[in-house]
Amino acid sequence: MTPRLPSWWARVRSRLRPPRTLKVTRIGRTYLVVTFGVGLGALNTGNNLLYLLLGLLLSMVVVSGVLSERCLRYLSVRRVGADAAFAQEPFAFRWAISRGQGHAFALTLSEADSPLTGAGGVGYLPAGVDHVVRADLTAPQRGPVRLTGVRVTTTWPLGLFAKTRTFPLESTLLIYPRRTYACQDPGAPEQGPVGDAGNPRRNDGNGDLSGLRELAPGEDARRIHWMKSASAGKLLRVEREHEERRTFVLTVADGLDAEALERRCEEVAALARRLIEEGHEVGLDTPEERIRPAAGAAQERRLLRALAWLGYERPRGDEEAA
Amino acid sequence: MRKGTRLRLVLRDLGSGSAFASMAVSGQLPLWSLVLYGVALVVALAGRRPFANRVKLTALLLLAVALTLGTNVLAGSLNLVVAACAFAGLISAQRLLSTPDAATDGQVHLSGLLMVAGGAALSGELVYGLFLIVFGVLASIALALGVVESAVPEGEPVPVRAVMGPLAMGVGFAVVGAVAFFILFPRLNWNMIGPGASPGLGVATAGFSNTVRLGGAGTIKDNPRIVLRATLTPDPEKETLDAYWVGRTYDVFDGMEWSNARATSNGSEFMTTLRPGQENLVHQHVELMPAYGARTLVALETPSRLGNAVANTQVGSRRTQIHELGGGEVRFRDSGISYSYEAYSLPPGASGDDVQDLPPEEQDSLLSLPEGLDVRVGQTAARVLNGERDPLAAARKLSAWLQREYSYTLELSGDVPDPVADFLFQRKQGHCEHFATALTLMLRTQGMRARLATGFFGGERVTGGYVVRAGDAHAWTHVLVPGRGFITVDATPPAHRASQSPRLLEQLINFYEVVESQWRDVVLDYNFRDQLTVVRSLTRSHEVPKKDAPPSRAPPPRAFGAALLAAAAAYTAWRLLTQFLSRERPLEATRFADAVEAQLASARITRVDGETLEALDARLARERHPLSPALTPVTRRYLEARFGGRPLQQGEATRLLTDLRRAVLTESQRVASEGTRPPQARAS
Structure with missing residues (x-):
C-alpha cells in the first residue's frame, strides 16, 4: 500500500x-x-x-x-x-x-x-x-x-x-434512427377514417365547422342548424371538414439480426414521420414495448426515442438524454 | 478574405523575406536567385498568387532548377551550402505565390526556418542576427494568427489585437530561453569550426595596385567602410591613433604614374622579415575585412616582420603563405574574402635602413626623375629650400611650404599631360597623391633620395582595438636620411589625411562596429572557456574580504541557487527516466508468455494444438509433473498481467523466467541422470 x-x-x-x-x-x-x-x-x-x-x-x-x-x-x-x-x-x-x-x-x-x-x-x-x-x-x-x-x-x-x-x-x-425515405407501405390501418365516412347517409365530414348551406333533398336532417334556419327562414345545414385520420400501428418484429433491426428501425422511423405528417395516428409495437397510437410531434418524438433504444438496455426511468 | 487574414499573410511573407535576407547578407547567393526571390516577394506582398493554378508546372521548374544547381555543385562552380540555400529560397518563393492554405503556410514557415539555418552557415554578420529576430517575431505572429483563425467560426473576425499581448510575452520568453540555452549548452566541439567568411554587401575598395596614377578621382576618401581592424600590443590607449599603416612603396615615376623598379617575387613563407627587429617592437593582430578587397598586407610604419596569416573563405579558414614583392609589398599567396595575420613594427621614428641595404635598382630609382619634368619643379624646390641640404630638414621645409601654399581637394580635372606641373603651377590644389608626389620629386631634384608610400592614415579606437576605414587611404613620402633610414614626411595638410566621410555616417558605423564587436565576442566566438567563466562567476564570490575578517570558505548564495537548479534538473531527468522505464507496455504480457513457452519447448513439453498456457498448467498439475510447481505461479502471473489489470513490474518477468529456467534445468538433469524419457504431456 x-x-x-x-x-x-x-x-x-x-x-x-x-x-x-x-x-x-x-x-x-x-x-x-x-x-x-x-x-x-x-x-x-x-x-x-x-x-x-x-x-x-x-x-x-x-x-x-x-x-x-x-x-x-x-x-x-x-x-x-x-x-x-x-x-x-x-x-x-x-x-x-x-x-x-x-x-x-x-x-x-x-x-x-x-x-x-x-x-x-x-x-x-x-x-x-x-x-x-x-x-x-x-x-x-x-x-x-x-x-x-x-x-x-x-x-x-x-x-x-x-x-x-x-x-x-x-x-x-x-x-435517433437515420432519416431515410419510407419505401414500404405502412400496411392496412388498424382503424379506418374516424367518423361517418363509411355511412352513405352521413358522407360529410366530422371535423371542424367549415360553413352553412341550404339543406338539399335527401340529406340528413340531423345536420340542420335550427337556430340559423329559423333566423334565415329556410333550412340550413352545417358543413364540416372531412377527416381522413387513420390509425396505424407499426411493428418491429422480434428476432431480427443487428443489420435487419437497423434497417427496420430506419424504415419505421421514416414511416412514422410520414404518417404523422399526414395527420394519422401512429403507434408502435416492438418486442420491448408498445406505444399507443397518437398523432402529433410529441408522438413522433416518443416513437423515435423508442426506436433509438430498441436493442439497448434502457436506464431506469428513461431519462431524457443530453 | 476575412479581417486578419490579409495581415497574417503579409506577416508570413515578410517573415520569409527576412529569412531570405539572413542568407542574402552573406553576399554569396547568386544574383539570379536574389532577383527571383525579390520579384516573388513583391508579387506576394501585392496579394497576387499567380502560381495558384500552376502547381505542377512550377514544381517541374523547381525540379529543373534543382538539377541545374546540382550540376553546378558537381562541376565545382557552386558551393553546396550556397546551392542549398538558393534552392530553399526558390522553394519559399514558389510557396509564396501559391494558394495560401494551411499546408502552404506551414511550408513557407518551414522553408524560412531552413533559410535562417542556411544563413547561419553562410555568414556571421551582425545583420544576420537582426534578420533572425525579425523572422522569429514575424513568423510567430503569423503562425499564431493562423492557429486562431482556424478555430474562429466562418464569418467571424480574427481577434488580432487580443493575440498580440500573450504572444509578445511568449516570444520574449523564447528569446530569453534561447539566450540561456546558448550560454549554458556545453560546447562539445570547442568551436573549432566557425562560420565561413562572407563578402557581405558592397564593393571592396582598398585601392592597392601595382601602380599609382595621378589624376584619378578621390572618391575613396568619402568611403566610411571599415577595412582593417587591429589590436596593438602594447596598447597605446589613445582614442585616435593617427598612425601610418603602410602597404607598399613606389620608387619610379614616369610623369603620370608611380611604379617599382623591382617587381620580382621572393619565395613564399609563413613569416617574412622585412628588416631586423628590436626588442620594443609593436605587435599587431590585424584583420583585413571583406571591404578591403586586396591581398597586400598592411602594418604600422615601419614593418619589421609579417606572417601567421589566415585566409578566410566561404568554406572555412586556412593558414596561408605570404611572399614579398618589390616596394616592400607583402602579399598573401592565397586569395580569401578576409584575412588575419600578425605584424611587428618598429616603434615610431626611423626605419634604420641604409641605402646600401637596398637592391641596386632601387638605390638608383630613389633619385630618378621622369623625362620631361618641368624645370620649374627643381627651381621651385631650390628656391624653397634656400640651401638646406639635410634631407629631413629639407623635406619638412618643403612639406610645410606645400601645406601652406596649396589646398586640398578631391575634385580633380581628370588626366592632364603633366599632373605634377598642373598641381604645382596651375590648379595649386590636389589630394594626397599630388602632395606626396610633389614632395618626393622636389626632393629628388635636389639630390635627396625619397619615395612614395601608400597605405592608410588613422585608426579610431573601438572596443579595445583600432579600426581603419577605406576613406583613410593615403599617400605620403619616405625620405632616406643617411644613418637613420627612411623617415615619413607627409606633405598633405593634416586635416585631410584621414577619412573625409560625413561625421554622422562615421558615428553610425562606429556604433555598428561596437555592436558587431560585441556580437563577435559574445556570440560568434563564444566557446567552452567562456562557459567555464560563466559558471565560475556563478559559483565564486566576488566580494572583497575584509582585512581583519578571516577569509570565508562558504560559497556565495548564487552557488546554492545553481546547485538547486542542477538538482532540480537532475530530479526531472530521473523522473522522466523512471517514467520511461516503468511505462506500461501493452505487449509485455504476451512477450512474457512467449518466453515461458520457449522455455517449456526447450524442456520438451509437448502441447496439443491450441492448448493455452493455463490449460497446459492445469494438465501438468493433474499429472503431477515436476515442472508444475514452477509453472503455476508463472501462469497465474501471466493471466493477471494479461487480463487482470496488474501489469508486470520492472524486473518481475526476468525473475519469474529465471526461476522457471532453473526448474527446467533441474528437470533436464534429473531426466538425464535417470536415463529415461521425460514425461510426455498428453492432451486432456
Whole structure:
C-alpha cells in the first residue's frame, strides 16, 4: 500500500503534471525534424549561430507548451446539448465554455471517447464570458451514446502541438434512427377514417365547422342548424371538414439480426414521420414495448426515442438524454 | 478574405523575406536567385498568387532548377551550402505565390526556418542576427494568427489585437530561453569550426595596385567602410591613433604614374622579415575585412616582420603563405574574402635602413626623375629650400611650404599631360597623391633620395582595438636620411589625411562596429572557456574580504541557487527516466508468455494444438509433473498481467523466467541422470 501523500504535495504534483495529452501536429513534426537537423549541425560544426538558432527553436517548443497550458487552465465546460440527433447526418450540438481568469485562444471542443465525429471551435475566449460553441456532430448509428467528457484542445500558440484537456462530464445522447425515405407501405390501418365516412347517409365530414348551406333533398336532417334556419327562414345545414385520420400501428418484429433491426428501425422511423405528417395516428409495437397510437410531434418524438433504444438496455426511468 | 487574414499573410511573407535576407547578407547567393526571390516577394506582398493554378508546372521548374544547381555543385562552380540555400529560397518563393492554405503556410514557415539555418552557415554578420529576430517575431505572429483563425467560426473576425499581448510575452520568453540555452549548452566541439567568411554587401575598395596614377578621382576618401581592424600590443590607449599603416612603396615615376623598379617575387613563407627587429617592437593582430578587397598586407610604419596569416573563405579558414614583392609589398599567396595575420613594427621614428641595404635598382630609382619634368619643379624646390641640404630638414621645409601654399581637394580635372606641373603651377590644389608626389620629386631634384608610400592614415579606437576605414587611404613620402633610414614626411595638410566621410555616417558605423564587436565576442566566438567563466562567476564570490575578517570558505548564495537548479534538473531527468522505464507496455504480457513457452519447448513439453498456457498448467498439475510447481505461479502471473489489470513490474518477468529456467534445468538433469524419457504431456 502506498503511503498517502500530503495534500499540498498532491496539489503541487497535480499542478506540475496536469492530466493533458499532447499530440504533435504535422507542421510540428517537420519543425522537430528541422530542430534536430539544426542541433546536429550545431554539434557538428560548432557554429555558434546554429546554437543560437537551436536555442530559439527549443525555447519556442517550451513556450508553446507553457502558453497552451495557460490556455487550458481556469476553464469550465458544460453541455447545452442537441435538439434532435439523427444517425449519419450532422446535427447541431452545443457546449457552453467559460474562463475564470485570463484569456484563451484557439480552443476546439469535441466529445471524448465517443463515436461522435466533429468539433466546434472558439478563436478567442476572454475571462468571464459564457461562450456557446456550436458544432455539427455526426453519429454513425442510432442508439444511446454514452458521453464521458468534453475534450478541449488547443494548438495555441504556433500550431506545433495539440494539447488536450478532458473535462469529465457524464451524460447520454440518444441518437435517433437515420432519416431515410419510407419505401414500404405502412400496411392496412388498424382503424379506418374516424367518423361517418363509411355511412352513405352521413358522407360529410366530422371535423371542424367549415360553413352553412341550404339543406338539399335527401340529406340528413340531423345536420340542420335550427337556430340559423329559423333566423334565415329556410333550412340550413352545417358543413364540416372531412377527416381522413387513420390509425396505424407499426411493428418491429422480434428476432431480427443487428443489420435487419437497423434497417427496420430506419424504415419505421421514416414511416412514422410520414404518417404523422399526414395527420394519422401512429403507434408502435416492438418486442420491448408498445406505444399507443397518437398523432402529433410529441408522438413522433416518443416513437423515435423508442426506436433509438430498441436493442439497448434502457436506464431506469428513461431519462431524457443530453 | 476575412479581417486578419490579409495581415497574417503579409506577416508570413515578410517573415520569409527576412529569412531570405539572413542568407542574402552573406553576399554569396547568386544574383539570379536574389532577383527571383525579390520579384516573388513583391508579387506576394501585392496579394497576387499567380502560381495558384500552376502547381505542377512550377514544381517541374523547381525540379529543373534543382538539377541545374546540382550540376553546378558537381562541376565545382557552386558551393553546396550556397546551392542549398538558393534552392530553399526558390522553394519559399514558389510557396509564396501559391494558394495560401494551411499546408502552404506551414511550408513557407518551414522553408524560412531552413533559410535562417542556411544563413547561419553562410555568414556571421551582425545583420544576420537582426534578420533572425525579425523572422522569429514575424513568423510567430503569423503562425499564431493562423492557429486562431482556424478555430474562429466562418464569418467571424480574427481577434488580432487580443493575440498580440500573450504572444509578445511568449516570444520574449523564447528569446530569453534561447539566450540561456546558448550560454549554458556545453560546447562539445570547442568551436573549432566557425562560420565561413562572407563578402557581405558592397564593393571592396582598398585601392592597392601595382601602380599609382595621378589624376584619378578621390572618391575613396568619402568611403566610411571599415577595412582593417587591429589590436596593438602594447596598447597605446589613445582614442585616435593617427598612425601610418603602410602597404607598399613606389620608387619610379614616369610623369603620370608611380611604379617599382623591382617587381620580382621572393619565395613564399609563413613569416617574412622585412628588416631586423628590436626588442620594443609593436605587435599587431590585424584583420583585413571583406571591404578591403586586396591581398597586400598592411602594418604600422615601419614593418619589421609579417606572417601567421589566415585566409578566410566561404568554406572555412586556412593558414596561408605570404611572399614579398618589390616596394616592400607583402602579399598573401592565397586569395580569401578576409584575412588575419600578425605584424611587428618598429616603434615610431626611423626605419634604420641604409641605402646600401637596398637592391641596386632601387638605390638608383630613389633619385630618378621622369623625362620631361618641368624645370620649374627643381627651381621651385631650390628656391624653397634656400640651401638646406639635410634631407629631413629639407623635406619638412618643403612639406610645410606645400601645406601652406596649396589646398586640398578631391575634385580633380581628370588626366592632364603633366599632373605634377598642373598641381604645382596651375590648379595649386590636389589630394594626397599630388602632395606626396610633389614632395618626393622636389626632393629628388635636389639630390635627396625619397619615395612614395601608400597605405592608410588613422585608426579610431573601438572596443579595445583600432579600426581603419577605406576613406583613410593615403599617400605620403619616405625620405632616406643617411644613418637613420627612411623617415615619413607627409606633405598633405593634416586635416585631410584621414577619412573625409560625413561625421554622422562615421558615428553610425562606429556604433555598428561596437555592436558587431560585441556580437563577435559574445556570440560568434563564444566557446567552452567562456562557459567555464560563466559558471565560475556563478559559483565564486566576488566580494572583497575584509582585512581583519578571516577569509570565508562558504560559497556565495548564487552557488546554492545553481546547485538547486542542477538538482532540480537532475530530479526531472530521473523522473522522466523512471517514467520511461516503468511505462506500461501493452505487449509485455504476451512477450512474457512467449518466453515461458520457449522455455517449456526447450524442456520438451509437448502441447496439443491450441492448448493455452493455463490449460497446459492445469494438465501438468493433474499429472503431477515436476515442472508444475514452477509453472503455476508463472501462469497465474501471466493471466493477471494479461487480463487482470496488474501489469508486470520492472524486473518481475526476468525473475519469474529465471526461476522457471532453473526448474527446467533441474528437470533436464534429473531426466538425464535417470536415463529415461521425460514425461510426455498428453492432451486432456
